[in-house]
Amino acid sequence: MSGRLQGYSAIVTGGGKGIGRAVVDRFVAEGARVGVLVRSEADAGSLTGQHGDAVLPVLGDVRSWADNSRLVEATTSAFGKLDVLVPNAGVYDFSDRFETISGEDLQTRFEELFAVNVQGYLLAVRAALDPLRASQGSVVFTLSSSSFYPGGGGVLYVSSKHALVGTVKQLAFELAPDIRVNAVAPGGTRTGLGGLSSAGHSRSLADIPGFDAMVAKTVPLGFLSEPEDHAGLYVTLASREEARFVTAEIIRSDGGLMVRGGGRKRKEA
Ligand SMILES: NC(=O)c1ccc[n+]([C@@H]2O[C@H](COP(=O)([O-])OP(=O)(O)OC[C@H]3O[C@@H](n4cnc5c(N)ncnc54)[C@H](O)[C@@H]3O)[C@@H](O)[C@H]2O)c1
DSSP: OOOTTTTOEEEEETTTSHHHHHHHHHHHHTTOEEEEEESOHHHHHHHHHHHGGGEEEEEOOTTOHHHHHHHHHHHHHHHSOOOEEEOOOOOOOTTOOGGGSOHHHHHHHHHHHHIIIIIHHHHHHHHHHHHHHHHTOEEEEEOOGGGTOSSSSOHHHHHHHHHHHHHHHHHHHHHTTTOEEEEEEEOSBOSOOBOOGGGTOOOBGGGSTTHHHHHHHHSTTOSOBOTHHHHHHHHHHHOHHHHTTOOSOEEEESSSGGGOTTOOOOOOO
């Protein structure tokens, strides 16, 4: 790798697995050191096993202000500053249909999903504000194709990811000119994205029968992406050299959903 983030200090939430882990791996390969919020000792051990002192895993929950503060303090103490924050941890609703969810369940599921997917992002940015301002750094959120289109989740997941579009815009507006705020919006990606404990979801995205083929059939580029397919875009947005004049931007990494039209037909192989 070319060292496009040489000397940078970064934070990634939900960086033990999936897209967040691919971002951590790529950031380290590009010369950054990374504080990572993880949920398990196993994820922490896997990170330090691969990256040694270049990573600092911190166990915690993105719904907690105290855990977000501790993550930022530990990272700035270890690496001396903070250049990039990647709020990424998320949960899915497994496309549960609105009318099948009782009113009581809707309330508890909303509280859990929005606490992770939206409040978790806001708490991370709030905790990182001072060091990011000091370094004239940037935020790169993980959004989703569900930030733009229905049908890739249920109403809770899709509305949470739409809410993050407004979050990117408002924070980019308020934090300019000190801190750039951008996002990557992946489409279907091969990960173990999990569901809501309040809904009793015990499976992950990887367990959905035919998920691979369904995504391949839906997107113009014709395949299910891997977490690594998105990671370089986070590097580009994080880099001061490459994106100094870029804020409030959301880069779609979704195989071309915007030009799907009424259901694009591909030539048979
Ligand atoms: N997989 C996809 O198809 C896809 C598509 C678009 C966007 N996304 C988004 O990408 C992001 C990463 O998801 P992924 O697909 O890599 O799945 P993943 O399950 O591999 O990663 C999610 C991470 O978030 C962590 N996490 C969940 N709840 C947490 C909490 N309360 N506190 C701390 N950490 C918590 C998990 O431990 C995990 O490490 C999510 O925001 C997701 O919505 C995923």
